[in-house]
Amino acid sequence: MSDFPNGSVWLVGAGPGDPELLTRKGERLIGMATTVFYDALVGPGILDLAAPAARLVHVGKRSGRHSKDQRTIDRLIVDAALAGERVVRLTGGDPAIFGRATEELDACRAAGVAVRICPGVTAASAAAASLGASLTLRGLARKLTFVTAQARAGEALALDWERLADPDATLAVYMGKAAAGEVSARLIAAGLPGDTPVALVESASLPDERVFRTRLDLLELTSKAALGDGPALLLIGAALAPEKPAVALPGSARAPTPAGAWR
Numbered sequence: 352m353s354d355f356p357n358g359s360v361w362l363v364g365a366g367p368g369d370p371e372l373l374t375r376k377g378e379r380l381i382g383m384a385t386t387v388f389y390d391a392l393v394g395p396g397i398l399d400l401a402a403p404a405a406r407l408v409h410v411g412k413r414s415g416r417h418s419k420d421q422r423t424i425d426r427l428i429v430d431a432a433l434a435g436e437r438v439v440r441l442t443g444g445d446p447a448i449f450g451r452a453t454e455e456l457d458a459c460r461a462a463g464v465a466v467r468i469c470p471g472v473t474a475a476s477a478a479a480a481s482l483g484a485s486l487t488l489r490g491l492a493r494k495l496t497f498v499t500a501q502a503r504a505g506e507a508l509a510l511d512w513e514r515l516a517d518p519d520a521t522l523a524v525y526m527g528k529a530a531a532g533e534v535s536a537r538l539i540a541a542g543l544p545g546d547t548p549v550a551l552v553e554s555a556s557l558p559d560e561r562v563f564r565t566r567l568d569l570l571e572l573t574s575k576a577a578l579g580d581g582p583a584l585l586l587i588g589a590a591l592a593p594e595k596p597a598v599a600l601p602g603s604a605r606a607p608t609p610a611g612a613w614r
């Protein structure tokens with residue numbers, strides 16, 4: 352098909368794990384690929400969509416256990432395309448959010464390889480669905496901030512805590528499990544109340560999905576006690592309160608919708 356010629360690359364977002372949360376375009380591209388490079392967070396149900404003859408190459412990275420460095424991954428992608436393969440680079444969630452899309456795009460372009468992005472459902476959207484909650488809330492959470500709390504080994508997180516401690520925002524913290532204690536302490540020190548609602552969602556959309564609700568001052572305790580080995584997203588802010596205040600907003604004819612239909 353014309354949008355996936357031999358010798359080209361698609362960076363495809365695999366979504367949060369549930370194969371049904373893959374886009375139809377992503378599914379078609381995976382099925383057309385002759386080589387698929389995939390991450391640790393890409394589930395087996397998605398790899399099953401590749402053609403039987405396709406070459407599946409694991410280039411997974413989980414924090415602290417980098418099986419292949421980024422330059423090696425860039426080179427593998429480019430070399431496969433230059434050899435005439437139809438290459439899919441499958442990443443968890445959306446390729447343009449906390450992935451290495453820039454390096455991969457640059458490497459392809461520098462080698463004259465055609466490369467495009469197919470978006471995916473990012474972890475924050477999947478986590479909101481798991482919670483049966485909205486990430487934004489009229490009048491209470493007008494802003495949504497995606498932040499990664501992954502620090503370089505031995506270094507403190509280089510984040511602007513004063514700006515992140517915004518009571519009108521929802522914070523979606525990616526890769527934040529190890530830094531949960533620091534995130535909590537820094538946000539409270541910067542003025543966010545200790546009783547700010549927090550939700551932790553582990554393995555959103557996967558069979559072993561788990562959801563926990565807590566508050567900012569108990570975030571470290573909860574995350575240590577409750578979270579397992581799966582990828583986890585921390586969501587912080589008033590929109591995550593299990594019970595929303597029934598504010599009558601100007602211009603809103605209807606009462607606020609209750610959170611999560613089945614939760």
Ligand code: SAH
Nearest residue numbers: 367444445473474525526554555582583584
């Ligand atoms: N590009 C991805 C994010 C990659 S960073 C996206 O758009 O979702 C990896 C981090 O994403 C993990 O540490 C975790 O914080 C989050 N994550 C990915 N998949 C997840 C899932 N199924 N459930 C909860 N968090 C997830």
